[in-house]
Amino acid sequence: MEILMWIWNKNGFAVDLPWEFVEGARSFVPIVVWYLPLYSLFNNYDNTVSPTLLIKITRLYNFFIYFAILFFYIKARVFPNSAKRKRNKVLFLIITSYVTIAYQSHSFSNGIETNLLLLSLWCIDKCADKAPILSGSNCTNIGNKNILPWLCLGVLISIGVFNRITFIGFVILPLLVKLARAHNFNQILISLFTFAITSYLIILFDTKMYYKEWRQPHSTTSPIIAPLNNFLYNIDIKNLQKHGVHMRLTHLFVNIPQLLGPLILVLFSVKFLYVLNDIHILSIIGSLVILSCFPHQELRFLIPLQPLFIISIVKYCKIIDNKGVIMKLSIIFNLLMYILMGILHQRGIITIFDQYVHSNNNLSNIPQTNFIHIWWKTYSPPTWMYLNSNLEIYDTDPETERIEQNLIFDDHHSAILNLKGTDITYVYELFAEIHNKTNQNFTIILPYSVNSVLLANNKNNTYTFEKKWNDIYSLDMDHFNFQDISSFKPGMVAYNVFIL
Numbered sequence: 001m002e003i004l005m006w007i008w009n010k011n012g013f014a015v016d017l018p019w020e021f022v023e024g025a026r027s028f029v030p031i032v033v034w035y036l037p038l039y040s041l042f043n044n045y046d047n048t049v050s051p052t053l054l055i056k057i058t059r060l061y062n063f064f065i066y067f068a069i070l071f072f073y074i075k076a077r078v079f080p081n082s083a084k085r086k087r088n089k090v091l092f093l094i095i096t097s098y099v100t101i102a103y104q105s106h107s108f109s110n111g112i113e114t115n116l117l118l119l120s121l122w123c124i125d126k127c128a129d130k131a132p133i134l135s136g137s138n139c140t141n142i143g144n145k146n147i148l149p150w151l152c153l154g155v156l157i158s159i160g161v162f163n164r165i166t167f168i169g170f171v172i173l174p175l176l177v178k179l180a181r182a183h184n185f186n187q188i189l190i191s192l193f194t195f196a197i198t199s200y201l202i203i204l205f206d207t208k209m210y211y212k213e214w215r216q217p218h219s220t221t222s223p224i225i226a227p228l229n230n231f232l233y234n235i236d237i238k239n240l241q242k243h244g245v246h247m248r249l250t251h252l253f254v255n256i257p258q259l260l261g262p263l264i265l266v267l268f269s270v271k272f273l274y275v276l277n278d279i280h281i282l283s284i285i286g287s288l289v290i291l292s293c294f295p296h297q298e299l300r301f302l303i304p305l306q307p308l309f310i311i312s313i314v315k316y317c318k319i320i321d322n323k324g325v326i327m328k329l330s331i332i333f334n335l336l337m338y339i340l341m342g343i344l345h346q347r348g349i350i351t352i353f354d355q356y357v358h359s360n361n362n363l364s365n366i367p368q369t370n371f372i373h374i375w376w377k378t379y380s381p382p383t384w385m386y387l388n389s390n391l392e393i394y395d396t397d398p399e400t401e402r403i404e405q406n407l408i409f410d411d412h413h414s415a416i417l418n419l420k421g422t423d424i425t426y427v428y429e430l431f432a433e434i435h436n437k438t439n440q441n442f443t444i445i446l447p448y449s450v451n452s453v454l455l456a457n458n459k460n461n462t463y464t465f466e467k468k469w470n471d472i473y474s475l476d477m478d479h480f481n482f483q484d485i486s487s488f489k490p491g492m493v494a495y496n497v498f499i500l
Contacts, residue, residue, distance in 0.1 A: 001058060001107050003031050005384040008042040014391035016383045016418065025233050026109075027226040028209050029202045030163035034112050037061070047387040052354050063105040066115055070094060070307060073118045077125050078311055090307075090314045098334045099259060099306045102342030109164050114304040116160040117170050121279055123153040124171070127187070128178040150187050154194030162202050165227045165234075169290030170304055173282040202226075240296045242398040250297040251288060259302055260309055261333035262326055266317045267309065275316060280308040340475070346379050348474025348492025352445055353385045355469040355494075370411060372434060372442035376419045376427060377450045377479055378492070383416055396420050403430070409438040421478075424457045431463060435499050443468060447476035448491035452484060465495040 002015040007028065020026035035042070038061060045054060071091065079087035094100055104111045126149035160167035179188070207224045233239050257264050275281050284305055291301055375381050383393055392415045394403045401422045409415055419427065427444075434442055444465075446454060455465070474492040481487040 001055070002382060002384050003028065004035055004038070004042045005045070007032065008039055009045055009384075010043055011046055011387075012389045013384050013387055014389060014393060016380065016393045016395065016416070020230065023229065023233070024206070024210050024224045025226060025230040027162035027202055027206050029205050030109070030112055030116075030159050033159065034115075035061075050354070050357060051382075051385040051387065052350060055350070058107055059105040062107065062111055063100075066100070066104055066111070067095065069115050069118050073122050074311070077122055078315070086314050090311055093263070093310045093314070093330065094307050096331065096334055097306060097310075098338035098342055099303060101338055103300060103303050104306075108300055108303070110300045110303040113160065113164050113167055113170070114307065116156055116163065116167065117283070117304045118307065120153065120156045120160060120171055121174060121283065123149045123156060124174050124178050125279060127153060127191075128181060147187065147190055150190040151194050154191035154196075155198045157191075158195045158198035158202065161227050162199070162206075165230045166287070166291060166301060169287040170283050171286075172290070173286030174279045177277065177282055178279060234294060234296070237295070240294070243296050244298075245295045246297040248292050248295060248297075251292050251302060255297065255299045255302050256305075256309075258299055259306055261337070262329035263310065263313055266313055266326055269318075270312060270316045275312075278312065278315075280312050280315075284308050284312070344473055344475035344490070345477065346474060348447065348471035349378055349381060350385075351471040351474065352469050352492060352494055353382070355471075357385075357387075359469070370414065370440060372409065372415045372417070372438075372440055374417045374419060374427075374430070374442060374444040376444060376446045376454075377421060377476070378445060378447060380418055380420065381416065381445075386414070386416070388414055390414060391416060394418065396422055402426060407433060407437060409434070409440065424453050427454070428457060428459075431497065431499075442497050443494050444497055445492065445494045447474065447479065448489040448493060449476045449479045449487045451489070451493065452486045462500060464498040464500060466498065467493060468496050469494040 002017060003021060005013055006015045006017060018026070021028070035058075038058065041054070041057065074087050074090055075081075079090065104114060126146075157167070157171060160171070203223050203225055206226055207222075210224045237245070260267065270281075276285075287302075287305060291297065373381075380395075383391065390413050392408065392413045394405055394407065394415065395418045396402055397404045401420070403417065403419075407415070407417075417430065419430070434440075444454070458465075470491060470493040472491045475490050476492070479487055
């Protein structure tokens with residue numbers, strides 16, 4: 001949402017763009033295309049409407065678009081009218097999954113990837129159906145000569161790759177196996193042509209965006225090829241260490257069980273060797289092999305596999321039924337995980353913003369200058385929610401975990417200091433630097449799990465902490481310390497900090 005607000009909003013609210021969009025490692029086009037129906041909403045958005053309302057609208061939009069694509073795909077290609085019972089079971093399992101509600105409806109690029117994957121698999125299946133079959137020395141064409149799936153396939157794969165380079169892993173085996181029967185080279189050329197044209201247009205758009213915003217105009221600017229830049233970044237282990245390095249089998253033994261819950265128990269009954277020609281199995285195997293090659297492995301990278309796993313389970317496992325133990329366990333698991341990951345986990349970031357916005361009588365009275373907010377041990381705050389065009393945003397350097405820019409505080413700009421996971425020593429060093437540069441009081445926002453660390457390091461009680469906002473239900477699962485029971489305390493708090 002930071003990207004959409006930055007590109008479309010006419011009020012120029014300050015945002016903190018993800019590093020990929022600054023370094024040319026992520027394309028703007030997939031996001032712009034996907035959220036184009038919401039253009040007017042983002043373009044005209046101002047500080048008379050609560051930011052949380054915009055978040056809810058965006059998530060509802062993502063959910064309903066996903067449901068429409070999912071229903072179309074399952075009915076058209078997986079379970080037609082004659083298999084209505086299985087179709088309803090698949091829809092029920094997917095829609096009631098915490099992954100759908102908590103992640104797929106989120107504005108992650110992984111959610112867009114899921115939708116593009118389903119549409120691409122539909123096109124691949126259609127192309128394979130209509131492909132000529134080689135029989136002896138004769139090549140016989142079954143079906144009609146509709147080229148629309150071939151046209152769409154090239155466009156979808158191009159957008160998918162520019163959205164996330166991991167998209168290649170999800171479609172590579174379906175393309176190689178399913179379209180190996182397509183001996184009509186002219187049809188394959190159609191997809192290659194639309195892929196090339198779409199990619200060329202995306203590169204032109206991205207190049208214009210990047211050079212316009214971050215570089216001086218030049219007559220011979222190098223093209224910005226986001227997937228290539230992303231790939232070059234991710235093959236450098238030093239870069240991955242900034243984001244976290246995992247074991248190669250994390251996807252297989254940690255993330256898939258989290259993704260499926262009790263359904264993984266019936267997954268073992270699928271005889272994969274006998275269904276290798278199934279397009280969903282091909283996509284699952286291909287993506288897991290390729291994604292497991294990289295040591296940075298987050299659960300959200302596997303979000304596109306969730307509907308494919310469930311389709312395969314319902315399609316090939318006879319032991320799952322509507323009233324069985326597995327179904328009941330699955331419902332309980334997803335309910336608990338939704339409460340944990342969809343409601344409680346880091347919810348304080350949004351509710352603290354909500355309290356900040358509503359601490360004034362109305363939204364239009366949000367102060368536009370003279371405040372300093374420090375975010376510590378939280379996810380990066382969505383700075384667009386400040387609805388402030390005079391905002392200076394400072395981030396810590398990934399290597400030094402220090403803010404390397406020169407901190408400037410004046411009467412015309414507010415400041416956001418995103419400290420992420422920096423150590424407590426630097427937090428107090430920053431307190432002293434702020435005090436030396438300005439007479440302003442400031443606010444620090446942190447989870448209760450590290451509250452005792454903050455207070456314990458207040459040497460000589462130099463600073464007074466006055467609670468300003470808090471959320472007692474927010475859950476921080478990143479800083480548990482078994483030697484400090486208070487680190488398990490839920491909640492998030494914002495303190496006004498005063499020096500004595």
